[in-house]
Amino acid sequence: MDRRLLFDVAVGAVALGAWFLVYGIVRVSTRPSRPVPAPATPELGAEPPALVSLLVNRWSVTEDAVESTLLDLAARGHVELRQPGDDPMQTTLHLPPTPPDEGRLRPYERRVLDRVRGLAVNGVLPLTALTFRDPTQARAWNRRLRAQVVADARAAGLSRRRFGPAVTTLLVALAVVAAVGVGLAALHYGIWHGTEDNPGLAAGFITFAALATIAGVSPGERDTELGRQTAARWLGVRDWLRGHEQFNELPPASVAIWDRYLGYGAAVGATRLTSAVLDLGMGDRTLVWSSYGGTWHRVRVRYPRLLPRYGRTVPRLLLSAVISIAVGAFLLHVLGGAVDLPPATADRAERAVTLVVDGVVVLAVLVLASGVYTLVRGLTDLVTERSITGEVLWVQVWRTSAQGENEPARPWLHYLAVDDGTDERTTAWGLPSRWAESCHDGDTVTIRVRPWSRRVVGLSVIGHGRSRRLAESAVAEPDPMPPAG
Structure with missing residues (x-):
């Protein structure tokens, strides 16, 4: 060199x-320090659970901040948690007819409460229906909440910028x-x-x-002197809560008995069962809550992937059918179209050749039959179009087409799951991607579909859902700017 x-x-x-x-x-x-826990104590402080979660997790905002805030709102009477059966996953949220004064709610507490109110139907919401169905909306909502928690912690002198x-x-x-x-x-x-x-x-x-x-780019938050002292005290509360074995197995509805202790328990990581039930992240796309018809119910959704007919246009189906028929007919014509058993006097090579030819004949028959079936069903699909009205459960990219070397793949087909209120199960439709931005989960839509290919050929939105209003308000809301510190 x-x-x-x-x-x-x-x-x-x-x-x-x-x-x-x-x-x-x-x-x-x-790096934030690791405060030494103070002696175990049941004495709660004035800090809200979201700030406590920040302090005990080394000045990092985790999902515990949201979960503990929701439980604390329940303990203070802003919402009510009810568990009708033995399964904590059946817990429902209820809005009180006369809510307490909200003037002292912090911004992130109001954000959580607004989401509950925005999704509730007739004042009721299944707890597991709080999950998001749009990853972009989920990230934006949680980003703003984290910024609000950090701003509150800095204003209280409990946290500061690392850089x-x-x-x-x-x-x-x-x-x-x-x-x-x-x-x-x-x-x-x-x-x-x-x-x-x-x-x-x-x-x-x-x-x-x-x-x-x-x-x-700031790598996060770090401790202050007051923050270290406060964190040590709350670590002592955590040790006291963990000293109660049954506390770890309490369901969310037990907030009616344990009051604010359950919210603080979730903030410090002492409530395994409650934290497992609570979730404000991405939901399960195969089991989705729907409020279509005026009551909450769950719909199991299947997302077809393997069969090539799903989501295809009729011209493409007919073209593939014609190709299959032509290939099958050609092979049968060339091979004679009959399966022959090898004679008893044939040697091993002749038997092998005969068996291979017979296998190709069988394959040709199957290809021909598949082509005829696809042709008939594709033509039938044209005359059996029908309209469906229901609630949008899920919209997600299904198929993409490759672009240039430096360009991202472009989606051309989306999944669209719709609950029309007729069954507890449904199969997602293939939605042309040019319509994907026009509908949102929770919207009421009328779609014109072809049943066999599961393809949407027309879509109109006849009513906007609660999730759309929440998303639009989140986009319009400016990002909070934490005070410098």
Whole structure:
């Protein structure tokens, strides 16, 4: 290797390595501490469960923040949890006719309560129906809630940014130094090799932009002195709750007995059963809650994948049928169309050839029969179109087509699961992707379908659902900006 090139590479590597070394040291030195738990105590503090979850999870907002907030709202009378049977999964949420004063609710508590109210039908909502069906909506909703929890923790002096202004300024300044080093190395290389467009300036600028971007992305929260003391106290509450063996197996409806202890138990990870039942993440697409008809019920959805007719257009089905018929008829014509048993006097080679020919004949018959069946059913599909009105349960990408080397695959067919109220089971339809954005889970739609191919050939939205209103309000809502700290 050219010594000059080796020197230039070494200079650039040292400049970048020094910056990443400092960055690594800063990350390690700003990690949240592990507070030593205070003595076990049943005394609850003034912090809401979401903040407690942040503190006991080393200043990280987990799903426990949402679950514990919902339980705390129930303990304070904003919602009611009822378990009609022995199965905690049957728990339902009920909105009280006269809710308590909401003036003191924190933003993230109001967010959880608004979701319950937005999904409830006649004041009732199955607990497991709180899950999301749209991953984009789920991420946006949880991102805003996490930002609200962090903003509250910073305002209370319990948390601060891991990379404060001083640390960020230091890293950006060092990024300038590293960029100069890389730029000079590239400049030196360009001069010695006589390149027309010297890469020094571009290399330095790209290096600075990349390192400054890394420096500007906060890796999360860290502790404060008050936060460490508060976390230690709540870890003592956690130890006290874990000292009650039955507490770990309490269902969500037991909040009526345990009051706010159950919400704080979920915040500190002491309620295995309750936390397993509560879920505000992505739901199960094969078992979906529907409110079509005015009452909540679950619908089991099947998503066909293997049979090629599902979601196909009639022209494509007819084309494949004609090809199958032609191939089958040609093979039968060439082979004689009859299965012959090998004679008893035939040797082993003749028997093998005869058996292979017979197998091809059988295969040709099956291909021909499949083509005829597809042709008949495809033509029948055209005259048996029908309209269905129901509630959209699930919309998801099904099939995509490959694009260019640097372009993402483009969807051309979506799954569309609709509950028309006639059965507890349904099979998803194939929805052309150009209509996928026009409907949302919870919407009431009328679709024109072809039953055999399970393809949607017409769609009209006749009523917007609660999930759409919640999604639209979430999009319109600006992201909360936590105070600097």
